[in-house]
Amino acid sequence: MRRFSWFNVTSLTLGFAFLYLPMILLVVYSFNESRLVTVWAGFSTKWYGELLRNEEFLDAAWVTLKVAVFSSTIATVLGTMAAYVLVRAGRFRGRTLFSGMIYAPLVMPEVITGLSLLLLFIGIGLDRGVLTIVLAHTTFSMCYVSVVVSSRLTSFDRSLEEAALDLGCSPFEAFRLVTLPIIAPAVISGWLLAFTLSLDDLVIASFTTGPSATTLPIKIFSAVRLGVSPEINALSTLLIAIVTLGVITASIVTKRAAVAQARDEQAAERNE
Amino acid sequence: MAQTVFAPWKDRDQKPLIEFRNVTKRFGDFTAIDNLSLNIYEREFFALLGPSGCGKTTMMRMLAGFESVTEGHIWLGGQDIISVPPNKRPVNMMFQSYALFPHLSIWDNIAFGLRRESKDKEMIGERVEEMLRLTRLTKFAKRKPHQISGGQRQRVALARSLAKAPKLLLLDEPLGALDKKLREETQFELMDIQETTGTTFVIVTHDQEEAMTVASRIAVMDEGRLVQVDTPDVIYEAPNSVYVADFIGDVNLIPGTARLRPAEPEPPVAAPTLAKDPAPVAEAPAPATETTAPPPTAQADAPADARQPAPNERGEWIYKKVFARFLGQRDLATPQLPPPSPGELAAARKAEADAERANTPTPDAARAPAPAAKPHGTETKSGGILIDWAEGQPPIIVANGDTALDGKPVTLSIRPEKVTIDLEKPDRPNVLPGKVIDIAYLGNISTYHVELASGRMVKAQMVNARRLSNRHITWEDAVWIGFTETAGVVLEE
Numbered sequence: 001m002r003r004f005s006w007f008n009v010t011s012l013t014l015g016f017a018f019l020y021l022p023m024i025l026l027v028v029y030s031f032n033e034s035r036l037v038t039v040w041a042g043f044s045t046k047w048y049g050e051l052l053r054n055e056e057f058l059d060a061a062w063v064t065l066k067v068a069v070f071s072s073t074i075a076t077v078l079g080t081m082a083a084y085v086l087v088r089a090g091r092f093r094g095r096t097l098f099s100g101m102i103y104a105p106l107v108m109p110e111v112i113t114g115l116s117l118l119l120l121f122i123g124i125g126l127d128r129g130v131l132t133i134v135l136a137h138t139t140f141s142m143c144y145v146s147v148v149v150s151s152r153l154t155s156f157d158r159s160l161e162e163a164a165l166d167l168g169c170s171p172f173e174a175f176r177l178v179t180l181p182i183i184a185p186a187v188i189s190g191w192l193l194a195f196t197l198s199l200d201d202l203v204i205a206s207f208t209t210g211p212s213a214t215t216l217p218i219k220i221f222s223a224v225r226l227g228v229s230p231e232i233n234a235l236s237t238l239l240i241a242i243v244t245l246g247v248i249t250a251s252i253v254t255k256r257a258a259v260a261q262a263r264d265e266q267a268a269e270r271n272e
Numbered sequence: 273m274a275q276t277v278f279a280p281w282k283d284r285d286q287k288p289l290i291e292f293r294n295v296t297k298r299f300g301d302f303t304a305i306d307n308l309s310l311n312i313y314e315r316e317f318f319a320l321l322g323p324s325g326c327g328k329t330t331m332m333r334m335l336a337g338f339e340s341v342t343e344g345h346i347w348l349g350g351q352d353i354i355s356v357p358p359n360k361r362p363v364n365m366m367f368q369s370y371a372l373f374p375h376l377s378i379w380d381n382i383a384f385g386l387r388r389e390s391k392d393k394e395m396i397g398e399r400v401e402e403m404l405r406l407t408r409l410t411k412f413a414k415r416k417p418h419q420i421s422g423g424q425r426q427r428v429a430l431a432r433s434l435a436k437a438p439k440l441l442l443l444d445e446p447l448g449a450l451d452k453k454l455r456e457e458t459q460f461e462l463m464d465i466q467e468t469t470g471t472t473f474v475i476v477t478h479d480q481e482e483a484m485t486v487a488s489r490i491a492v493m494d495e496g497r498l499v500q501v502d503t504p505d506v507i508y509e510a511p512n513s514v515y516v517a518d519f520i521g522d523v524n525l526i527p528g529t530a531r532l533r534p535a536e537p538e539p540p541v542a543a544p545t546l547a548k549d550p551a552p553v554a555e556a557p558a559p560a561t562e563t564t565a566p567p568p569t570a571q572a573d574a575p576a577d578a579r580q581p582a583p584n585e586r587g588e589w590i591y592k593k594v595f596a597r598f599l600g601q602r603d604l605a606t607p608q609l610p611p612p613s614p615g616e617l618a619a620a621r622k623a624e625a626d627a628e629r630a631n632t633p634t635p636d637a638a639r640a641p642a643p644a645a646k647p648h649g650t651e652t653k654s655g656g657i658l659i660d661w662a663e664g665q666p667p668i669i670v671a672n673g674d675t676a677l678d679g680k681p682v683t684l685s686i687r688p689e690k691v692t693i694d695l696e697k698p699d700r701p702n703v704l705p706g707k708v709i710d711i712a713y714l715g716n717i718s719t720y721h722v723e724l725a726s727g728r729m730v731k732a733q734m735v736n737a738r739r740l741s742n743r744h745i746t747w748e749d750a751v752w753i754g755f756t757e758t759a760g761v762v763l764e765e
Contacts (some may be wrong), residue, residue, distance in 0.1 A: 157371065159367045159371040162336075162367070163365070163367055163373075164373075164384075165337075165338075165357075165358040166337075166358055166359070166363075166364055166365045166433075167385030168359045168385055168388035168436070170359060182375055261418055264418055265418055265419070268419050268420045268421045
C-alpha cells in the first residue's frame with residue numbers, strides 16, 4: 001500500500017487545516033499594515049510596536065503573569081501533598097470518595113466553579129482583585145497537578161524511601177532528599193500545566209475579578225467586543241510563539257535525556 | 273584453616289544479638305507471623321528460607337522497622353527495638369530492587385547514610401573510598417546507577433548498606449536479579465565480605481541452594497512459623513518434617529507404616545531359589561573391560577539373598593489379577609524359570625560387580641564392593657524399624673528409624689543421590705525392581721525416574737564419572753534401585 005495515497009493526503013490536509021488555519025490567519029494578519037483586520041495592505045511589524053506602548057495591555061499581562069505564577073506554585077504544593085497522601089495512605093475507608101473528590105473539579109463546569117467562588121468571596125467579604133483570582137485559580141489547577149503527580153507516584157519504587165529511612169533519614173528528609181528529586185519532573189510538568197491553565201482562563205477569572213485587576217484574557221475578550229484590532233492579533237501571535245517554543249524545548253530535552261539514558265544502560269550491560 | 277567451629281547457638285553463655293520473643297504479626301485477619309521465637313547470634317550468616325508468603329520478608333521488615341509488631345518483642349543487642357523508628361536502628365538493609373537513588377552518583381549513594389550522621393567530610397570520604405575498594409567499584413564512583421550493570425548495582429547496594437557499619441545487615445533476596453553464573457560468584461563474595469567485616473547478616477531467600485551456600489544457619493519457614501532452624505547439613509541430611517525434606521533439595525518421599533524390626537534378620541519371605549533379575553541374565557550388556565571381578569565360584573556358592581523382593585503368595589495373586597494387565601507377564605513368568613547354570617551366574621555376578629563399581633556414589637564407594645564377598649545379613653545394621661510401603665512388596669529396612677514409631681504412619685525421606693540404580697540386582701539392604709521412565713541428564717549428574725512395581729516413582733541420581741558413551745542404562749530398562757538401611761530419614765506424618 002502506498003503511504004501517500006490520495007485518500008491519506010486529503011484527510012491529512014483537511015485535518016491540519018481544521019486545526020491550524022484559524023491560527024495561521026491570525027498570525028498573517030498580525031503583520032498587516034492596515035488597521036482593518038480583513039483587508040491586506042502589505043507587511044508591517046508596527047502593531048507589535050503599538051502593543052508595547054499600550055499600557056493597558058502591559059498591565060493586564062503583568063497581572064496575568066503574577067496570578068499564574070502564584071496560583072500555579074500554591075497549586076503545585078497543595079496538589080503534590082494531596083497526591084502523596086492519597087497514593088501513600090494505601091487503602092482506607094472512603095479512599096475512593098476522597099480521590100474522586102480531588103478529581104471532580106476537573107469535570108465541573110467552569111461557570112459553576114466561578115459562580116460558587118464568587119458567592120464565597122462575597123460571603124466572607126473578601127475584596128475581589130488579584131488575591132481572589134489567585135485563590136480561584138489555585139482551586140481548580142490543584143486537581144490537575146495532583147493527577148499528574150499521583151500518576152508518577154504510583155510507579156515510584158517505595159523501597160527508595162524505605163532505603164532513605166533505613167540509612168538514617170527522618171520521614172521529612174526522605175521526602176526532601178529522595179522522593180522530591182525523583183518525582184521532580186512530574187512536579188514541574190504539573191506546575192507548567194497549572195501555569196498554562198491560569199494563563200488562559202477567562203471564565204473563572206471574570207467571575208472572581210474586581211475592577212482593580214484585569215487579566216490578559218479578560219482584556220482581550222473585552223477589546224474584541226469593541227472590534228478586533230491588529231494589536232490583539234500581534235499579542236496572540238506572541239502568545240502562540242511562546243507556547244510553541246516552550247513545547248518544542250520541553251520535548252527536545254525529554255527526548256535527549258531518554259536517549260542518553262538508554263545509551264548509558266546499553267553501555268553498562270556491555271561492560272559487565 | 274584450623275579454626276574452632278563457629279557455633280554460638282550451641283553455647284549457653286552466648287547472648288544472642290537478635291531475639292524474637294513470641295512475636296506475632298497480623299495484617300487484618302491474616303496472621304503473617306505466628307507466635308515466633310528465634311535467637312540470632314553475632315557474626316552469624318543467618319538465612320530465612322521459605323516459599324513466597326511464608327512470612328520471611330515480614331520478619332526482615334520487622335527487624336528493619338518497616339512493619340510494626342502486633343504482639344511480642346524483638347531485642348537487638350539488649351535493647352527492645354519494637355518502638356524504635358527505622359532511621360534510629362543500628363540496622364541496615366540491602367533491598368531486593370537495590371533501591372539505589374537514581375539521582376545520585378555511586379559515590380553519593382554510598383555516602384548518603386554517612387551524611388545523615390553529619391560526620392565530617394574527610395571521614396565520610398575515607399569511609400566511602402574504603403567501601404568502594406571492598407566492593408571493587410572505585411572506577412565507577414562518578415557514574416549514576418543507570419550507567420552501570422546489574423552486578424555492579426548489586427555491589428553498590430551492598431556497599432551503601434555496609435557503609436554505616438551496622439550491627440546487623442539485612443539482605444532481601446539480594447541476588448534475585450542476577451543471572452546464575454554471576455549469582456554464584458556473588459554468593460562467595462558475600463561470604464568473604466561478611467567474614468572480613470564481621471557483620472551479622474540475615475538473608476531472606478526462597479532459593480534453597482543460595483541459603484545452603486552462604487548461611488551458617490538456616491531457618492525454614494512455612495505459614496508464619498519456623499519449621500526447622502539448623503545448620504545447612506543438618507537441614508539437608510536430617511530434616512525434621514516432610515515439609516523441610518521436600519523443600520530443601522530433591523527427595524523421594526515414600527509413605528508407609530512403621531513396625532518394629534525383629535532382632536534377627538528378616539526371614540526369607542519366599543523363593544528359596546535365586547529370584548531372577550528382571551532383565552534376562554544372558555542379555556546383560558556387561559561393559560566387561562574390567563577383569564578384577566571377585567572370583568565367580570565364591571559367588572555362585574553364596575545363598576540367595578534373603579531380603580530379595582521375592583513375591584509372596586498374596587502379592588502374586590494380586591499381580592496376576594490386577595497388575596499383569598498393565599505391566600505384562602514378565603515378572604510373573606520369572607519364578608518358574610529353571611535355576612541358572614553356573615556359567616550364567618558367573619556372567620551375571622561379573623556384570624553386577626562392574627555396575628556396582630561404576631554406579632555407587634562416593635559415600636558408599638568404600639564399602640560397596642566389599643559386601644558381595646561377605647555372608648549376607650551381617651553387614652546390615654540391626655535394630656530400627658521396617659516400613660511397609662506397598663502391598664506385596666518387601667518392607668524397607670531403616671536401621672536408624674525410631675522404634676517409638678511402631679505402628680504409626682510414617683514417610684521415608686531419601687535423597688536421590690543416596691539411591692543407586694543398576695541393571696543387575698545389587699547387594700544392598702534395600703533393593704526394589706522398577707522401570708526407567710525418564711532420564712534427566714544434567715551433565716555432571718543424571719537423575720533417573722524409576723517406576724516401581726507399585727506405580728510409585730523414585731528418583732535415583734548418578735554421578736556421571738564416565739563419558740556419555742560408556743553409560744548403559746536407558747529408557748524403559750528394567751532396573752534395580754538400591755539404598756542402604758541408614759540412607760533415609762523416617763519422618764512422622
